[in-house]
Each structure stands twice: as structure tokens, then as C-alpha cells.
Amino acid sequence: MKSAHRIRLKSATLAIGVAAVCTAVTAQQPDISDLQKNIDIFSGVLAEALELEQATGLFGISLGGIDSTYLYGQGVVLEVQTPLASRRNTLGLAALTSTLQNMQARSNPFAALARSENATTDAPPTLPLNATNEAGDFYRTMMDRIANVDYSLRFNTAIQQASDYARSLRSLDNLDDAAYEAMRRDLDVMREAMQIEFARLREIENELRQSASLTAERIAQADLQSALDNVLAKLEPLQDQAVAKAEELRERSRVAELEYAARWQQEVAEFELNLYAAMCDYGSTLHELPADEYVSIILAGLGEDAGENHRADKVHVFNKRDLLQCQSGDIDSQTLQQRSAHYSY
Known part of the structure; x- marks a missing residue:
């Protein structure tokens, strides 16, 4: 009987102890x-x-x-x-644009192949038997000059690069909307001028093909040669202008990226200082x-x-x-x- 009583007493004591521990744990838990x-x-x-x-x-x-x-x-x-994360993404996109443009600016192994294919496709037709030797020599010389014109690929690449760099400059807060639109108009003017000269080049080529079966007169040869000289004299400066603009904007974009990154780092540092001040003032709440x-x-x-x-x-x-x-x-x-x-x- 005493043993059974002691067992019941220990059980009751254990139950009270467990309840006390549970109560203490519950009290420690936050609401x-x-x-x-x-x-x-x-x-x-x-x-x-x-x-x-x-x-x-x-x-x-x-x-x-x-x-x-x-x-x-x-x-x-x-x-x-924070908006700082979004601004960092802007910097990342600008850097990606620069990387892609630098890769594009390197030697393109397919460019020579494309020129070779164009030269094959646009090869002048065989001169007719009734063409004089003088006319044939003139025709071949003129068509060779046209075939060797290699401005289109480089010009278009430069214009595209300039456009991409201009967009990067605007995203990096280096160009306002008005300056960006003015730059776009300048690039459009160059593009239209190049298109006009290439259209004139195609016209000269067609005139040469149409006159290939005829005995070319000296005056016609002089006119065609003068027209071709005039077109080529305009194409090269246009290409140089486009390439120079692309290079100028590339350098501006490079500097703008560095300045943007430095400003961003400074803004992050200031934000963290504000965070510590705010935690000091309000963290205890x-x-x-x-x-x-x-x-x-x-x-x-x-x-x-x-x-x-x-x-x-x-x-x-x-x-x-x-x-x-x-x-x-x-x-x-x-x-x-x-x-x-x-x-x-």
C-alpha cells in the first residue's frame, strides 16, 4: 500500500512539474x-x-x-x-550593350564571305561581240570600281552602334530626352544621305549594263565616270563620319558607365548610413x-x-x-x- 501511494505521489509531482515547464515555455513565447x-x-x-x-x-x-x-x-x-537595385540593373544593361558592341566591332569572319558572294552575284555579264575593245575596257573598269565599294556594311554597323550607345547614354542619365532626339535625327540624316548615294550607285550600274551592248561614246563614258567619281567622293566621308560618331559615343558611354557606377556606390553608402540612423532611432520600437x-x-x-x-x-x-x-x-x-x-x- 505504501509503495502504491508513493507511485501515485511521484506521478502527481511529475505532472505538476511538466505543467510548470509548459507554462514557463508558453510564457516565454512571444504573442x-x-x-x-x-x-x-x-x-x-x-x-x-x-x-x-x-x-x-x-x-x-x-x-x-x-x-x-x-x-x-x-x-x-x-x-x-529600393530603387537602387533597379538602377543597378540599368548599369548592367549598359555594360552588356558595350560588350556586345565591342564584340561586333571586331573582325567579322563572315564579312569577307558576304563581300565575296556579292561580288559573285553582281558579276558583270559577258560583253557582246559587237562591243569595241575600248567600250569593253571602260565597262569592266567601271564595274570593278562599283564592285569594290565596301561602304554599306561598315556604315550600317557604325550607325547601329552609334544608336545603341546613344540609348545607353540616355539610360545612364548622360543625355536628356531633347539631346537624345537631336542625336537620333543626326543619325537619320546620315543614314538617308547614304541611302541616296547608294541608290545613285545602283542607277549608274544599271546604265552601264544597259549600254554594255552598245558602242560607248566618249561623252557617255565621261558622264558615267564623272557620276561615279561624284558618288564615291560622297560615300567615303559619310562612312568616316558614321564611324567617328560611333567611336565618340562609345567613349562617352564608357566614361558615363564609370561615373554612373561611382554615383551608385556613393548612393548605396549613403542609404546604408540612413539605415543605421533609422535603426538607432526606431529599432527599439x-x-x-x-x-x-x-x-x-x-x-x-x-x-x-x-x-x-x-x-x-x-x-x-x-x-x-x-x-x-x-x-x-x-x-x-x-x-x-x-x-x-x-x-x-
């Missing part, structure tokens, strides 16, 4: 509902302090915002979207968060460049105790920055 409300309020305050709500893109779509997550026993994770947990801030797309087109995020991790000390004035935002962990991932 998730209250914590979520607290996090939402803090996210709004932080977004306002960092001026995220003022950033809008195309059609007024917001470029800034904060998404929150709570990890039990670890703390709050806030993912911050997360009063529902346990004192031994952390606040992790993920700055989407603002991490160190990881290469291979991968844009890392920048992570800042704050201890809540440090946030309380900063708010009370025991430490400043610079010390808070030194105590926090920050890395790219």
Missing part, C-alpha cells in the same frame, strides 16, 4: 499576433524614414517596399526593395521582439557583385540589445554599425 502588428508598424516607420514610398517607376509603380518574416527564436527578417533575438535587414540587389550576372543581396544583422542601447544614447549609430554583422550573399 505572434501582437508581434506581427508590431513588425508591420515598424516596417512602415522604417520605409518612411528611408523614403522608400516616394520611389516610383513606370506607370507610377512603386520601386520601394519592405517584406517581413519572423523566425521563432531568431528574430525578424526584413527584405528591403520592436518592443514585442524578445531582447535576445535579432533584426536582419536584407537589401535586395545591393550586395557586392558576385560575377556571372549574379546580383547578391546585402545583409545587415542587428542585436536587439544594441538597438536598445543606441536608442537610449549609450552608443551611437556608428558604434551600432560596428557591432552589427554585414555581408553580401
Whole structure:
């Protein structure tokens, strides 16, 4: 009987102990509902302090915002979207354009093949038997000069490169809309001038073909030769002008990329300073968060460049105790920055 009584007593004691432990654990757990409300309020305050709500893109779509997550026993994770990430994408696109243009500017192994094919396709017909030797020599000389005209490919490539670099300059805030439109008009004028001269070149070629079976008179030869000389004299400067413009805009784009990247880095540094100041001022308002947990801030797309087109995020991790000390004035935002962990991932 005594043994049975002791067993019942131990069972009751164990039940009381388990209940006490459960009660203690429950008491330590934060109220998730209250914590979520607290996090939402803090996210709004932080977004306002960092001026995220003022950033809008195309059609007024917001470029800034904060998404929150709570990890039990670890703390709050806030993912911050900023316009700086979008601006970094702009820089990446400009760099890609420059890379593609540099590749295009290199020797094209298919260009010679294309010229060879065109020369074969446009080969002059066999002169008729009644053509004089003088007419035949003139015809062959003129057609050879036309066949050796190699301005179209290089000119069109230069104009396309100039257009692409102009767009990059506008995206990098180096050209305003008015300057960009003026540059486009200049390129269109060059393109139209080249088209006019090439059309005239085709006319001369047709006239030569039509007169191939006739005995060419000296006056007709002189007129055709003068017309061809005039066209060629205009084509070469147009090509040189297009190539020079493409080279000018390429160099401007290169410098603009460097300046844009430097401004972007400076803006990221200033944004992070504002983040530390805001966390120092308002971090303690997360009063529902346990004192031994952390606040992790993920700055989407603002991490160190990881290469291979991968844009890392920048992570800042704050201890809540440090946030309380900063708010009370025991430490400043610079010390808070030194105590926090920050890395790219």
C-alpha cells in the first residue's frame, strides 16, 4: 500500500512539474499576433524614414517596399526593395550593350564571305561581240570600281552602334530626352544621305549594263565616270563620319558607365548610413521582439557583385540589445554599425 501511494505521489509531482515547464515555455513565447502588428508598424516607420514610398517607376509603380518574416527564436527578417537595385540593373544593361558592341566591332569572319558572294552575284555579264575593245575596257573598269565599294556594311554597323550607345547614354542619365532626339535625327540624316548615294550607285550600274551592248561614246563614258567619281567622293566621308560618331559615343558611354557606377556606390553608402540612423532611432520600437533575438535587414540587389550576372543581396544583422542601447544614447549609430554583422550573399 505504501509503495502504491508513493507511485501515485511521484506521478502527481511529475505532472505538476511538466505543467510548470509548459507554462514557463508558453510564457516565454512571444504573442505572434501582437508581434506581427508590431513588425508591420515598424516596417512602415522604417520605409518612411528611408523614403522608400516616394520611389516610383513606370506607370507610377512603386520601386520601394519592405517584406517581413519572423523566425521563432531568431528574430525578424526584413527584405528591403529600393530603387537602387533597379538602377543597378540599368548599369548592367549598359555594360552588356558595350560588350556586345565591342564584340561586333571586331573582325567579322563572315564579312569577307558576304563581300565575296556579292561580288559573285553582281558579276558583270559577258560583253557582246559587237562591243569595241575600248567600250569593253571602260565597262569592266567601271564595274570593278562599283564592285569594290565596301561602304554599306561598315556604315550600317557604325550607325547601329552609334544608336545603341546613344540609348545607353540616355539610360545612364548622360543625355536628356531633347539631346537624345537631336542625336537620333543626326543619325537619320546620315543614314538617308547614304541611302541616296547608294541608290545613285545602283542607277549608274544599271546604265552601264544597259549600254554594255552598245558602242560607248566618249561623252557617255565621261558622264558615267564623272557620276561615279561624284558618288564615291560622297560615300567615303559619310562612312568616316558614321564611324567617328560611333567611336565618340562609345567613349562617352564608357566614361558615363564609370561615373554612373561611382554615383551608385556613393548612393548605396549613403542609404546604408540612413539605415543605421533609422535603426538607432526606431529599432527599439520592436518592443514585442524578445531582447535576445535579432533584426536582419536584407537589401535586395545591393550586395557586392558576385560575377556571372549574379546580383547578391546585402545583409545587415542587428542585436536587439544594441538597438536598445543606441536608442537610449549609450552608443551611437556608428558604434551600432560596428557591432552589427554585414555581408553580401
